[in-house]
Amino acid sequence: MAKSAFVAIAGRPSAGKSTLVNALCGGKVSIVSPVPQTTRNAVRGIVNRPEGQLVLLDTPGYHISDKRLNKKLKDVAVDAFADGDIVLYLIDASREPGAEEEALAEALKNAATRLVVAVNKLDARDADAARAKAFVAARFPDAQVLEISALEKTGLDELLKALFGRAPEGPAWYPEEYYTDQEPVFRIAEIIREKIMLHTREELPHAVYVSYEDSRKSEDGGLEAEYDLVVERDSQKGIVIGKGGAMIKLIREEAEAELAEIFDFPVRLRLQVRVDPDWRRDEKRLKDLIF
Numbered sequence: 617m618a619k620s621a622f623v624a625i626a627g628r629p630s631a632g633k634s635t636l637v638n639a640l641c642g643g644k645v646s647i648v649s650p651v652p653q654t655t656r657n658a659v660r661g662i663v664n665r666p667e668g669q670l671v672l673l674d675t676p677g678y679h680i681s682d683k684r685l686n687k688k689l690k691d692v693a694v695d696a697f698a699d700g701d702i703v704l705y706l707i708d709a710s711r712e713p714g715a716e717e718e719a720l721a722e723a724l725k726n727a728a729t730r731l732v733v734a735v736n737k738l739d740a741r742d743a744d745a746a747r748a749k750a751f752v753a754a755r756f757p758d759a760q761v762l763e764i765s766a767l768e769k770t771g772l773d774e775l776l777k778a779l780f781g782r783a784p785e786g787p788a789w790y791p792e793e794y795y796t797d798q799e800p801v802f803r804i805a806e807i808i809r810e811k812i813m814l815h816t817r818e819e820l821p822h823a824v825y826v827s828y829e830d831s832r833k834s835e836d837g838g839l840e841a842e843y844d845l846v847v848e849r850d851s852q853k854g855i856v857i858g859k860g861g862a863m864i865k866l867i868r869e870e871a872e873a874e875l876a877e878i879f880d881f882p883v884r885l886r887l888q889v890r891v892d893p894d895w896r897r898d899e900k901r902l903k904d905l906i907f
């Protein structure tokens with residue numbers, strides 16, 4: 617009998633959760649950037665193996681703050697921890713644990729019996745696996761702990777073995793050829809947001825959201841899609857547009873190139889910048905954006 621399980625991925629911002637989900641699912645499921653708090657939703661990736669199917673729930677990095685957006689992101693993560701048959705706790709070996717890691721470990725206490733731990737970034741020059749393992753052992757003495765590099769894709773077979781080892785028997789939820797269940801309009805918006813985060817990381821990474829506006833089929837069977845890049849201030853509009861439109865052109869070209877690898881039809885983007893003041897403090901807007 618095949619196995620199947622929901623696996624919620626827990627970790628601090630930038631621990632490498634999305635990188636790991638992409639590596640395990642064998643495709644781009646979730647966007648990645650060096651900026652903490654890149655992921656904003658519980659993004660589902662699907663792993664299909666002879667043993668069965670795992671549905672991975674990527675989550676926003678666990679971060680404590682009074683800001684409305686951060687609270688919302690934290691709720692998304694905590695809800696996913698409750699939903700997972702298994703919780704995969706990813707800890708970054710290259711960083712000192714500290715207060716944020718402590719708060720996350722506290723939040724994972726309820727999941728202690730469902731926990732698998734992976735120490736990540738073993739490839740990093742400043743990685744200290746022993747430090748991370750000591751932190752985990754003091755709080756979750758019974759948890760199975762693996763060592764991986766999500767970036768270099770090492771230790772992943774052992775990790776999958778551990779996850780399937782804990783997965784209950786059950787039917788697959790998705791067809792075998794799926795590696796994510798996300799709607800194309802959401803995936804496209806996320807790829808655009810990734811390019812914005814990569815190129816504007818100093819100035820405004822968290823001030824932007826990407827809003828789907830419209831789309832139509834083009835004559836060659838492709839998709840023409842309109843998105844608004846929404847910022848909070850007029851001054852940020854200039855940054856996203858860039859000198860003579862250079863930045864928005866770069867964002868569009870990089871996004872289109874990546875979309876060409878994901879979809880088997882061409883996607884052409886029409887991007888516009890719009891200002892929506894204080895959207896991060898607007899409860900209704902956050903409800904629409906973060907689910």
Ligand SMILES: Nc1nc2c(ncn2[C@@H]2O[C@H](COP(=O)(O)OP(=O)(O)OP(=O)(O)O)[C@@H](O)[C@H]2O)c(=O)[nH]1
Pocket residue numbers: 627628629630631632633634635636647648649650651652653654655656675676677678736737738739740764765766767768
């Ligand atoms: N050296 C090294 N870097 C890694 C590894 N895994 C992820 N990274 C890098 O860490 C940064 C953050 O990666 P993400 O996958 O976006 O991290 P995340 O946990 O999803 O972050 P949030 O969505 O913000 O919570 C990126 O620059 C990745 O390239 C790893 O195994 N080794």
Ligand SMILES: [Mg+2]
Pocket residue numbers: 633634635646647648654655674675676677
């Ligand atoms: Mg992420």
